[in-house]
Amino acid sequence: MLELHQVHKTYATPQGPLRVLDNVSLRLAAGQSLALMGESGSGKSTLLHLAAGLDLPDQGIITLEGQNVASLPEPTRAKLRREQLGLVFQQFHLVPSLTVIDNLRLQARLAKRDDAEWSDYLIERLGLKGLEKRYPEQLSGGQQQRLAIGRALAPRPPLLLADEPTGNLDETTAGEVLELLLSLVHETQCALLIVTHSPQVAAPLDRCLRLSHGHLLEAPL
Numbered sequence: 001m002l003e004l005h006q007v008h009k010t011y012a013t014p015q016g017p018l019r020v021l022d023n024v025s026l027r028l029a030a031g032q033s034l035a036l037m038g039e040s041g042s043g044k045s046t047l048l049h050l051a052a053g054l055d056l057p058d059q060g061i062i063t064l065e066g067q068n069v070a071s072l073p074e075p076t077r078a079k080l081r082r083e084q085l086g087l088v089f090q091q092f093h094l095v096p097s098l099t100v101i102d103n104l105r106l107q108a109r110l111a112k113r114d115d116a117e118w119s120d121y122l123i124e125r126l127g128l129k130g131l132e133k134r135y136p137e138q139l140s141g142g143q144q145q146r147l148a149i150g151r152a153l154a155p156r157p158p159l160l161l162a163d164e165p166t167g168n169l170d171e172t173t174a175g176e177v178l179e180l181l182l183s184l185v186h187e188t189q190c191a192l193l194i195v196t197h198s199p200q201v202a203a204p205l206d207r208c209l210r211l212s213h214g215h216l217l218e219a220p221l
């Protein structure tokens with residue numbers, strides 16, 4: 001599904017090169033779930049960006065569904081992202097000019113996997129029934145993030161990458177949104193790589209890893 005093999009990533013900064021990932025290897029099998037933890041600035045988002053092919057490593061190999069991401073031209077990488085990946089971020093990144101239902105179905109349409117029955121089901125599961133014609137700004141934060149989760153899962157991707165998906169929500173809403181995310185991931189048998197600070201989120205997942213000083217370590221659950 002997803003494999004990082006001896007990945008290195010260094011950023012150029014005004015203070016000189018900043019090594020963020022130092023020989024990081026990771027393998028995520030189909031249907032597996034993995035929590036990624038680590039201090040702020042430890043490189044969690046960098047790792048997710050590389051996994052999504054949004055950025056490329058300095059060294060090492062990243063394969064997604066058996067394809068070496070760095071060897072693909074960007075249009076092919078974008079197609080791979082559309083078809084194989086769901087992405088959820090801390091900021092919801094909804095399209096403000098599209099209604100709830102169009103936001104939900106956009107990715108699926110782009111991936112040519114739009115399915116009206118599945119999107120109706122998702123709308124209901126997300127608790128957004130009756131709100132299909134609203135615009136994102138007419139939704140609460142929790143509703144917006146539920147919609148972002150639905151959009152990511154609408155094309156039925158085999159892998160969901162989530163970067164602190166509840167970091168912008170209050171504690172109660174965060175709990176509800178996470179529960180929904182995990183239950184939909186389970187239902188769709190999608191693999192999950194989730195960045196989180198919460199041990200409660202990590203606990204029910206298959207594995208937990210921690211990034212520290214560029215190294216990826218197995219963390220006890």
Ligand code: ADP
Nearest residue numbers: 011012013020039040041042043044045046047
């Ligand atoms: P995390 O998600 O764990 O908080 P990040 O992956 O966002 O960490 O960032 C890791 C480190 O790399 C931080 O010190 C951050 O400031 C730095 N960094 C992230 N992106 C860039 C960039 N594009 N250019 C330079 N430095 C960056």
Ligand code: MG
Nearest residue numbers: 044045046163
């Ligand atoms: Mg981050």
